[in-house]
Amino acid sequence: xxxxxxxxRIEEFEAAALPHLNDxxxxxxxxxxxxxxADDVVQEVYLAAWSSFHRFExxxxxxxxxxxxxxxxxxxxxxxxxxxREIADPQEIIEQTAANCVPLSAEITDxxxxxxxxxxxEDYRAAVLLVDVEEFxxxxxxxxxxxxxGTVMSRLSRGRRLLREKLAGTxxxxxxxxxxxxGKSA
Amino acid sequence: MNRTxxxxxxxxARRNLNAYVxxxxxxxxxxxxxxxxxxxxxxAAEIQTIxxxxxxxxxxVRAQNAQPELAVNVRNRLRVSDRKPWWSFSALGSHKWxxxxxxxxxxxxxxxxxxxxxxFPAISDRPSQNAFIHRISTKLAGVLRPGLADxxxxxxxxxxxxxxxxxxxxxxxxxxxxxxxxAVRAAVPSNxxxxxxxxxxxxxxxxxxxxxxxxxxxxxxxxxRKHDGESFAGMVPAARVNGVAFYQGVAERYRLAxxxxxxxxxxxxxxxxxxxxxxxxxxxxxxxxxxxGGIL
Numbered sequence: 001x002x003x004x005x006x007x008x009r010i011e012e013f014e015a016a017a018l019p020h021l022n023d024x025x026x027x028x029x030x031x032x033x034x035x036x037x038a039d040d041v042v043q044e045v046y047l048a049a050w051s052s053f054h055r056f057e058x059x060x061x062x063x064x065x066x067x068x069x070x071x072x073x074x075x076x077x078x079x080x081x082x083x084x085r086e087i088a089d090p091q092e093i094i095e096q097t098a099a100n101c102v103p104l105s106a107e108i109t110d111x112x113x114x115x116x117x118x119x120x121x122e123d124y125r126a127a128v129l130l131v132d133v134e135e136f137x138x139x140x141x142x143x144x145x146x147x148x149x150g151t152v153m154s155r156l157s158r159g160r161r162l163l164r165e166k167l168a169g170t171x172x173x174x175x176x177x178x179x180x181x182x183g184k185s186a
Numbered sequence: 187m188n189r190t191x192x193x194x195x196x197x198x199a200r201r202n203l204n205a206y207v208x209x210x211x212x213x214x215x216x217x218x219x220x221x222x223x224x225x226x227x228x229x230a231a232e233i234q235t236i237x238x239x240x241x242x243x244x245x246x247v248r249a250q251n252a253q254p255e256l257a258v259n260v261r262n263r264l265r266v267s268d269r270k271p272w273w274s275f276s277a278l279g280s281h282k283w284x285x286x287x288x289x290x291x292x293x294x295x296x297x298x299x300x301x302x303x304x305x306f307p308a309i310s311d312r313p314s315q316n317a318f319i320h321r322i323s324t325k326l327a328g329v330l331r332p333g334l335a336d337x338x339x340x341x342x343x344x345x346x347x348x349x350x351x352x353x354x355x356x357x358x359x360x361x362x363x364x365x366x367x368x369a370v371r372a373a374v375p376s377n378x379x380x381x382x383x384x385x386x387x388x389x390x391x392x393x394x395x396x397x398x399x400x401x402x403x404x405x406x407x408x409x410x411r412k413h414d415g416e417s418f419a420g421m422v423p424a425a426r427v428n429g430v431a432f433y434q435g436v437a438e439r440y441r442l443a444x445x446x447x448x449x450x451x452x453x454x455x456x457x458x459x460x461x462x463x464x465x466x467x468x469x470x471x472x473x474x475x476x477x478x479g480g481i482l
Contacts, residue, residue: 010265013264014261018257018260021257021260022252025251025252025256026247026250026251026252029250030250034349035253036349036350036351036352036353039353040379042252043256043259043260043263044376046260046263046264047263047376050264113239113246117243128243131208132240132244133247133248135244137208137210156204156208160204163239
């Protein structure tokens, strides 16, 4: 049974880290677009976190630390498993489409928002997920993503704009967005 | 007199709207912007749009939760994370839990094979499939054949899916054997992924089957209830681990190892070496036993 015996501090690790499992999973799932892959990545995150738990400073933000590991793990996972075309950053598309703020139609459904979010390039989606969903500060998000704060702000802004662009396109396809905007501008 | 045009004010304000919504602006700038928003319906509407989308995105993304088994898998893997890869153990006799496994239970069969190196019959071509399995089974003891047959039929001929079924699907397909999934995942190194897990049948016999993949290698875990008189007892054990006898067989490139307990048979088959295959069988069987012991 020795093979399955616990390390002295594993209970401490689990108590600190496991409450954030859902947060990590849904972020991974949204970024990978696949729950099974997210399962794998989250397991890797916890293994990596446990192996470096001795370096974790008690009292600091465990959740942010886990998210930092998550993005590190995602980076390696993508390089290992995903086609480069799946992770290319369509910067040109962003520049072309994010020029204008577009009102959000009240008729937009959750499914349409989810589909639009899935279509936002991953770097920008990550910023939206960290700030809007997980409610990390810009400073925390920058540390998690290992980027300057200005980059987080830029990606967040572009991510939100692109999301709205996509939703406006959806609404227009149903004839919703146009009438809503026309109504507002009248 | 303020010479700033309203358009300039709005343009300046809009650069800060996201940070305003996120509570990230310095106090002075925030107060200026708040003052502007009281007078500018356009910017106020933009703030409202940003906020409402933020709230909706948060709500719908947070509505997604992991399957309960993910926490189980994480816990299991944490507990075995210090273990060496299962095929690297040099001494079979060091695993006391294997004895407990065999005392109460019979564990499923596993298959660990290389990717096909020759064209196989299509899964729908049963006659060719049966002929292939029969041909490679001829030198194999009869009691080992069910494990080989189900693996070849199910994992090799069918081939593993490009995108594995979801965990929920596999758990549902496993039915009362659902605890196998987290147990197997916990037992194997992280480079092995479960690509199939279900209850199946071949040539009228029922199996519980879990297949893992690492690049071009496959391993299947198959549980089969004994038929009348079936036993490894007529074979010479390849090893005894804490009193449990493990038996081996070779079918072309497939290595099989198995043991029995109660009403079930267990096999592990791979294209690794004989000893590695045997070690894999003993290590995997203990984890499987832990998951299904209550059922068997």
